[in-house]
Each structure stands twice: as C-alpha cells, then as structure tokens.
Amino acid sequence: xxxxxxxxxxxxxxxxxxxxxxxxxxxxxxxxxxxxxxxxxxxxxxxxxxxxxxxxxxxxxxxxxxxxxxxxxxxxxxxxxxxxxxx
Amino acid sequence: xxxxxxxxxxxxxxxxxxxxxxxxxxxxxxxxxxxxxxxxxxxxxxxxxxxxxxxxxxxxxxxxxxxxxxxxxxxxxxxxxxxxxxxxxxxxxxxxxxxxxxxxxxxxxxxxxxxxxxxxxxxxxxxxxxx
Numbered sequence: 001x002x003x004x005x006x007x008x009x010x011x012x013x014x015x016x017x018x019x020x021x022x023x024x025x026x027x028x029x030x031x032x033x034x035x036x037x038x039x040x041x042x043x044x045x046x047x048x049x050x051x052x053x054x055x056x057x058x059x060x061x062x063x064x065x066x067x068x069x070x071x072x073x074x075x076x077x078x079x080x081x082x083x084x085x086x087x
Numbered sequence: 088x089x090x091x092x093x094x095x096x097x098x099x100x101x102x103x104x105x106x107x108x109x110x111x112x113x114x115x116x117x118x119x120x121x122x123x124x125x126x127x128x129x130x131x132x133x134x135x136x137x138x139x140x141x142x143x144x145x146x147x148x149x150x151x152x153x154x155x156x157x158x159x160x161x162x163x164x165x166x167x168x169x170x171x172x173x174x175x176x177x178x179x180x181x182x183x184x185x186x187x188x189x190x191x192x193x194x195x196x197x198x199x200x201x202x203x204x205x206x207x208x209x210x211x212x213x214x215x216x217x218x
Contacts, residue, residue: 003089003100010107014134017114021126029123029180036172037117037130041110043161044141048103050158051089051148059145059157066164073172080179 004052011045032076039069089148099148106140109133122188123180131173138165 001009015038022034046062089096113133120126142165145158181196 003091007103007107010111014107014110014114017111017118021117027123027180027185029176029183029185030126032176032179033123033127033130033173034117036169036176037114037134040134040138040165040169041114043165044106044110044138047138047141047145047158047161050145050154051099051103054088056154056157059154059161062142063157063161063164066161066168070168070172074175077172077175077179080176080183082183 004048007048008045008052011041011048015041015045028080032073032080035076036069036073039065039072042069096148099144102140102147103144106137106144109137109140113137122191123185124177125188127173127177127180131169135165135169 018034018038018041022031022038025031025034043062043066046058046065049058050056050062089100091097091100110133113130116129116133117126120129139162142158142162146155149155149158151159187194
C-alpha cells in the first residue's frame with residue numbers, strides 16, 4: 001500500500017461518513033447536503049487518481065463531475081422548496 | 088506516482104494530505120453536528136477547502152501544463168458552485184420547514200423571510216383586488 005493509496009483510503013472513509021449521514025439523515029435536506037458533499041469529494045478523488053496514474057483523463061472527469069454535482073444539488077434544492085424546475 | 092526523494096513531489100503530497108485532513112474533519116462534522124444548517128456549514132466549507140488542497144497538489148506535482156490548468160479550472164469551478172449549491176440547499180431547507188437545533192437562539196432568516204413573504208402576499212392581495 002503506497003502513499004497515494006493511503007490518501008484514497010482516507011477519501012473513501014470520508015465518503016463512507018457522507019453515506020452514513022445520507023442513510024440516517026432525519027430530513028430530506030440532510031440527504032441533499034450529503035449528496036452535494038459526495039460530489040465535491042469525488043472531484044478530490046479524481047485529483048488523487050490523476051497523480052496516481054499520471055493521465056490527463058481523470059482531471060476532465062473531475063471537471064465534468066463538479067458540473068453535474070452542482071446541477072444535481074440545485075435540482076434537489078428546488079425540489080425541496082416545492083417549486084418547479086423552470087421557476 | 089509519488090517519489091518522496093523529489094521536493095516537488097513531497098510538497099504535493101503534503102498539500103494532498105492536508106486536503107484529506109480537511110475532508111475528514113468536514114465529514115466528521117457532517118455526521119456529528121445536530122442540525123441541517125450546522126451540517127451544511129461544517130461540511131461545505133471544510134470539504135471545499137480540502138478539495139482545493141487536493142487539486143493544488145495536482146498543480147504542484149505536474150506544473151502548469153495541461154493537467155495543471157485543468158486542475159486550476161476545477162478549483163475555480165468548485166469555488167463558484169459549492170457556495171451557491173450550499174446556499175440553495177439551506178434556503179430550501181428553511182423554506183420547507185426543517186426546524187433548527189433545540190439550542191438555537193436566533194433565526195434572522197425567518198424574520199426577514201416572513202417580512203418579505205408578507206410583502207409578496209400584500210402584492211398578491213393588491214393585484215387580486217384590482218378591477
């Protein structure tokens with residue numbers, strides 16, 4: 001287990017804590033928060049993968065993941081607020 | 088891969104380890120804090136800074152080439168989108184009636200929001216009463 005795999009294990013632990021909050025979160029807003037944080041954590045995971053493999057591809061994946069997580073969080077927030085998506 | 092004999096790789100690894108520490112602290116706060124709003128503020132700020140540091144580790148490791156500029160673009164994008172998403176979720180939680188933690192003493196947003204909702208209702212009544 002080299003040093004970067006240690007970083008990945010730590011990020012997986014953080015993602016597990018996020019999933020734990022999504023599992024037991026009492027309201028839907030808690031689950032929206034944890035899903036939002038999971039998206040940002042995965043961008044960091046893509047950064048670690050970039051250093052591990054030295055490939056350009058993972059940074060592009062992280063960029064696209066940040067965009068999709070942002071749009072998903074906004075859609076969840078609109079849904080929680082009880083408005084339509086084009087409002 | 089990381090080669091600890093090179094100072095650039097060592098600096099990148101220190102940055103990434105700091106980022107991982109911030110991520111872990113944010114996620115522990117997400118699990119431990121009592122309230123949606125507390126969880127948002129712990130989680131969003133710590134995890135955003137942790138992701139910054141992880142991406143800056145990529146910039147330090149590879150220099151400002153193709154990967155470094157993409158990592159900087161990622162930093163800019165996360166800096167723009169993460170507070171916006173957190174603000175939208177907090178507003179949605181407040182408007183959908185999620186209660187504050189029992190020890191909370193002040194809810195400024197409810198005071199302002201009630202005033203503004205009242206103004207909107209007055210507008211609606213006013214428009215409804217127009218011939």
